[in-house]
Amino acid sequence: MVTETLEAPYSHYLFDADLSQEIDQRTIEEMGIDGFTLMEIAGSSAAKILLEKSDLKHGLYLCGKGNNAGDALVIARYLLQHNVEATLVFLSGTDDLSPDTQKNLDLLKEFNSENKLTIYENWATFESPDTHDFVVDGMLGTGLTSDVRNDYAKAVTWANKQTQPVFAMDIPTGLHANSGQKMGHLIHANTTFSFGGRKQGLYLNYGPKSAGKIHYCELPFPNKYKNTCNTFLLDEEWLRPQPPSPGEHKYDAGVLYIIAGSEGLTGAAIMSAQSAWAEGLGAVILVCPHGLLNIYEQTLPSIIKKPVGKREDYYFQKEHSNQVIEVLSEKKGAVLFGPGIGRKNTTIEFVEKVLSANNYPTVIDADGLWCLAQLDHWPKPDQSEWVLTPHPGELSRLTNNEEDGPQKERLSTVRKYAQQKDVTLLSKGMPGIVGTPSGKCYLTNYNTRYFARAGSGDVLAGKVGAYLAMNNSPDKSCCLGLLNGKQKLDHYLKEYTQLPEPKDFI
Template identity: 70%
Template sequence: MVKEILDAPYSHYLFDAELSQKIDRRTIEEMGIDGFTLMEIAGSSAAKILLQQKELTHGVFLCGKGNNAGDALVVARYLLQHNVDATIVFLSGSDDLSPDTQKNLELLRKFNSNEKLTFFESWEEFNSPEQFDFIIDGMLGTGLTSDVRGDYVKAVEWANQQPKPVFAMDIPTGLHADSGKIMGTVINADTTFTFGGQKLGLYLEDGPKHAGTIHYCELPFPNQFKEDCNTYLLDESWIQIESPTPGQHKYNSGVLYIVAGSEGLTGAAIMAAQSAWAEGLGAVILICPKGILPIYEQTLPSIIKKPVGSRNDFFFKDDHTNQVVEIISEKEGSLLLGPGLGREQSTVTFVQEVLTQITSPTVIDADGLWCLAQLDELPKPEQSEWILTPHPGELNRLIKSTGLQKESRLKTVRKYAQTTGVTLLAKGMPAIIGTPAGKCYLTNYNTRYFSRAGSGDVLAGKVSARLALGEEPATSCAQGLLNGKQKLENYLKHHQDLPEPSDFI
């Protein structure tokens, strides 16, 4: 049994700053676990991971005034117990620290029996030690809403110039916790310890480039407080793919209809059909204009071909609609529509009429998306399940056609999926899956290769195959992405050159 995508483990929940602060506050107020204890757990978790790194001798701790600095001071205390020296710089002085941070500063001073700590009360006073081997970023955390200013900019620039690893507390200073955008400047962390819940900004926009390796450090937040979360991180630790069980007959093992192809664009259908077939389906049935049938007869021996129209038809026309609908109605299955369809006006009409009459689970890709963007509204029957797989340009066209306002990429995907009732697989880095229920899933691995010409057709074939095998739409998207990722990794183990689309099949 394949795990349902909605069963994301709590370690893969992605929090924005508001939800993170809300959960923290509720844990303190309703569960009686005070902030000082939460800070202790966060800092000690990070320190234990640090102590597993290469041998550390001396760290520079850059601290602000809030709880982010408190986390850093807890780390300093634990490392001090292992004879690691610490130079601690308070960018804005040590007056008016948050209560828990102030308490941890006082506690740290009590542990300083061997005078292994050095304190600076401002950036101007800071004198860099001659020998140190790491930097702790405890300056600004998830509450940052405006550009980094003043001495914090100087500290960030200094840290970025050092040939030493930087370890960030919760989120790198200067990175917006929700959007992943740079707020004026940003520290380049080699490692980020994120506490209690993973932060959205670590995986969006500039986040992956500046967060480095991300370590999730669990805090005692009750799971019921996390249920308002609606964004999750995808990776193979919880998205599993099992090979399909052969049926008694080819039509009992998953049937996929592919409506694709036009003159000059036959390769897209070939790659999509081969990709779907490789997933173990019982039958892949390619419906194409009769004029281009000879190409597929030569290249797709395992694929059932169903030509429509006459030998003079090289693209789909509106008068092909009834014939195509009749073919799709012969056997129960799913539909992939779009690869290489072309952009003739008659094809746009054909797409509209076919989709209006078909209630099979449907994936719409490539030129199928272009055709949809030409229509005033989506011709989606209420009971049907659709998956749309746009790249950024195609998504922009779809947004305009529905009148939705473009926002951040994540918000755009979420709103479009909710408004239209479709599952949206937005290609890019990261890839984002949006569902009609308003939930979104972000990939935690490199999906840039899916933007190369032809790779999108391969991905559409894999997603369509999982849908034909009976998976839910969002699960089909996640499995299709992961399957491609695994095949890419296997390819790169043995090759140095860029993969071709066929390497994902």
């Protein structure tokens, strides 16, 4: 069984809509902290951040009937106290507002001593002020389950045409809190204030594009109510690799076997081996078909090479299995299996036999995944720890989800598949998702689309294999590999300020 060691701080828990509503309700009913107080804390937290912008003079607030509108009204009240004018537009009028929202509207009117408050009771009568310099989205929140329609759709369309920054309350209007899907119309915020817990939809599908910069605003929710959460946001704030520990012998610092390569696909082995070696392992051992040895001798001087088969063999065959198993028995370590091994039938048989005899922690990548998907039954020993690293197409193939593809509900797919197969699954894409046998999942917090290019997967597989060889758990190894990519990206974005935005794959 896989032993998971990752513990994210509560600030990096990702809530779905049901958990968000449950925590809010339990805090009110069981802790005696009423909804009006929670709304006051949420709105005041956002207002303090906005007040750091000294140039604000007039805000336009788009409001629905629920508590998102109430959060917006709290902001308006605090900013009004700092001479920031407020224009409120209630998309569905001011009848039947939620009780706390109604209370905040009444309170806001009481604070309007200098007549800096304008209220529109509906969208039809709204006239945009020439002087507004920001927009607050307080229309629809995490309870949204149907498409945005009618005046709300008109307001979203209008807001998206504005040049002024848009600030969303908890989640942008039109974004599904669980899946990050676009619900008909979707507001594009520059900043989203996420209250009490980050919403997982902010990091999935359309979420990163529509949410802008995300500010987590803490609310007095008891931590014990959050412990059923099973989705978390990766960040260097709480997860960093330990520096490699030197040993008395080179093999004490970690050994990674890389079983890789075939004719025409030698680059995958080179890139994964170089990537793993850069992390400070004691030894990286490349197991390859004998016919490719000359290429690797010239390109990988620091890597130990173990060729199998004959000099005329340029791809792995079933008859090479025993040789590879014998090589793996020489030193205890971890295994990276699959980069560039090809897709011949005899290679599939090779993969099946080697994996069935291998008890080391193992990363299966690229062509290794393709071969695995061809098998009716997996050759996974009961106590072995496997890490699978599929890109979206490979994930579809593994899960037999060819029609819809894995993107729409990828988080759910990854979670279920990792549990069913008792593996750790690193699903490449935007975001990167790590699924574990226990059902916990970890999401990246950066734009992974920059890595949608040939070779990036081989580099990532090398990193994950290296961390696994350093005795990190499979889930931690995957997460560290993804965070290593973020560090590299941050470096290049600072150095190359003109780097273009990657293609949007949504």
